Amino acid sequence: MKYAIHTLNKAFDNRVRLGVMAVLMTTDSVSFNDLKEALDLTDGNLASHVSALEKAGYVTVSKQFVGKKPNTTYTASSEGKLAFQDHLNALEKLLKGG
């Protein structure tokens, strides 16, 4: 059991969730539509994945009105950032032979 592939976080083993977290690690706050466009996803698909990340406590959702339009934005929680970093570290370690 030298290679610890089981320490990879199940919450991030999907490309969409990976992409969402990658965005949120650098941009701090993104709107639903920007995220949808940045990752080239259907709205249903994005919504379900973000919802999974929210349930895990990794992203927080805030809804407000911008002008007269509803606007949902997402932010990585500090817990989410930590968990994602851990995941990336585990990944890197794995790839370097651990």
Next chain:
Amino acid sequence: MKYAIHTLNKAFDNRVRLGVMAVLMTTDSVSFNDLKEALDLTDGNLASHVSALEKAGYVTVSKQFVGKKPNTTYTASSEGKLAFQDHLNALEKLLKGG
């Protein structure tokens, strides 16, 4: 469509396949049982994932006898190494904001 999450290789989007390739990038040739032990997998699970990588042309399988025991070893094909590197590059680019 700034973040190219769709260029990630589907063949490597699984932790087991990722682990197999990680091992084969550094060790060149591994036996079934060493791989199974290194990744802590059931034999059926390992066999199916390696078979998937074989079908994709990313690993090659060779069977011989060591003493009187059958022995199966796996090697990454050059195509597999290239594809894996591409995948890692795409991953890194994604994480760096592309």
Next chain:
DNA sequence: TTACCAGCTTTGCAACACAAAGTGCTCTGT
């Protein structure tokens, strides 16, 4: 013959991915 090992393959089931369609709300145009 009985038992065992290596390496699969099959089975069965639960979880997941995704697109498409539907929902409820609000605003805009006529």
Next chain:
DNA sequence: ACAGAGCACTTTGTGTTGCAAAGCTGGTAA
């Protein structure tokens, strides 16, 4: 007032995947 459009989901349906456990095969050992 009514139609249409946009936002952000939620639901539905379908196909795919992940996995453990069990079965299988072909060889060896006693």
